[in-house]
Amino acid sequence: MSKTLTILKHELRQTLKRRTFILVTLSIPLLLLIGYGIYQGVQHWTKPSEPEQRTVGYVDQVGIFAEYITQGSISFVSYGSDEEARGGLLADDVDEYFVIPEDYLSTGVIHRFTQKSEMEVPGTIQRAIQDFLLSNLLADDIGSELLERAKAPMYLNTVQLDESGEITEESEFSRYFLPVIFGMLFVFAIFLTSGFLLQSVSEEKENRVIEIILSSVSSRQLLAGKVLGLGVAGLAQITIWLVAIKVFAEVASVNIPILSDLSISPGFIAVGLGYFILGYLFFAALFAGIGSLGSTARESQGLSGILVMPAVVPLWLNYFIINDPDGMLARVLTFVPLTAPIAAMMRLSRDGISSLEVALSLLLLAAAVVFTLWMASKVFRAFLLMYGKSPGLKEILRTLRAA
């Protein structure tokens, strides 16, 4: 046991010193900071500047538009005739002018004159003219309160209801992005650490230190020490990420309202931890076995790629899992050990998984972990000292059968 601990500490120390590990661990908090910076920057640059004071001339041929000549930042100046107004425009007394023709009340047509070429009528001008007209048309007949409503009849507030009629308080952001983000962080942490494990095993095989180590400890102690050591590193990494996200969400939700949707419940963390640990152990055992097969680190890495593919299937199929977390596909993926951790985490963040399913899938995963660990220790022992050529599938199967 003490030797397992020695190996654990050694592997942990070596992993924490790895440049890749440090970079990837810091990348998430760093990305969050950069993202926040960009958001703030964009907000700053696109913030509407102080409204410009504008003067707009008008010619009232109906004869009822004389009051309310200030609307927001725009003031209206009356002219007696079209010619006078045009003169004012050319003399730069006004920025533009419009004519309310005699038949305005029946047609609603307003003629606007401007020297600028523009794609469409600027919103502020349009709103100001509208308000000016409305105020003059209605102010004498209705109160100011009604007038305000007539100017802005509604502020739309949409509420989404679920099947039972309860209000679902989630935005599209938390609906689609959260599960994918969690899934990806999971994949990342699991594969990064089990990748390091693979590297550590195959490096020791490649540089032949393995023989000295195996003359001091058993292959089981070595496997246990490595798996646990790297597991601690992986846990530390995902903890740093989650804490970073949590802190970031708290701080930044003041400025980015969408982030207040981002809440992580203790239950979610507990189940997530379970999936992370079991998922890691499963892949770690697989990768340790694979690491003992290849004769160089590079060769082993190539072999491991084959296993990464199916594991990320849930991420490819994220649309189906998120939209139908109770569906057949999502369920199947939850029970297959290779895809279970990611699929379950995605469903969990959508609240689309029952606790019975969680328990069953964790149980299946745990059984798979026991089996792969057993298999890995057999393969580990048989092939670690075999240099030169990697064993074929037949030979591996024979070894497992003989064990």
Next chain:
Amino acid sequence: MYVVECSQVTKRFKDTAAVDHLSFAIGQGEIFGMVGPNGAGKTTALRMLMDIIQPDDGEIRVLGKPINEQVKNRLGYLPEERGLYRKITVAESLLYLAQLKDMRPGPAKERANQLLTRVGMDQHKNKKIEELSKGMGQIIQFLATILHDPDLLVLDEPFAGLDPVNTELLKNLILELKRNGKSIILSTHMMNQVEELCDRFLMINKGRAVLYGSLDEIKSGFKSNSVFLKCDPIPEGLPGVIGSKSHGSYLELFLDGSTSPGDILEALVRARVSVDRFEVSTPSLHEIFIRVAKGD
């Protein structure tokens, strides 16, 4: 007490027996040679002694017990396939490997410093192995083998690839260990090293023991009944000589079964000839090795 007892040990890979009913014993304080051609099964036998692989059959006792973790802590193994962590410093590597032998970090560090100073590599202790020469790396690996003060050392081709200076250094270290009562197994191709260092040896070929015993015993078993003689003049009619062969400056005389080299010497003294050289012919270990390996 024997430090190693192997009886009828067999290990098969697929259908071939890499080690086939091998038995031998090694006494305390002995340097025991293990020789044989490539692929004879030496490394497999040593790995079984180290509990890296398990025999299919037979019994191995090391330091008086079947191998367990406590026994493993008292063994030092320098494998033939050599290598060390390339990215870790010398001091870190030594410390880690010593801890795997159940040494506490404090004493391990102290002893590592002592040993590095002893071989004059103190200034390299914070360098990574990849920054050192191959020979230096090999010496470091030897230090890793003896750092935890093991009672039994197993050295698989320890001199391979070393320059004469480092060979001498390593040889002295090995003899020093022997003087301190350690038992050493030396697996090698180089017969002169066996003749120089080993007390007894085992020759294996195709997994089987073909020769086993002390150097003298084995050599006398291989001597042809002949003497080398250089004298002037060569007396006629020496009793029991059935033939002769010239080797240039000296003659080899073949004796019949009932005549011993002593009889010839007596006859020479009686004849009062002046003798420059008289030697009972014994083959070198090298010749024995070649003869046995060829299946002679």
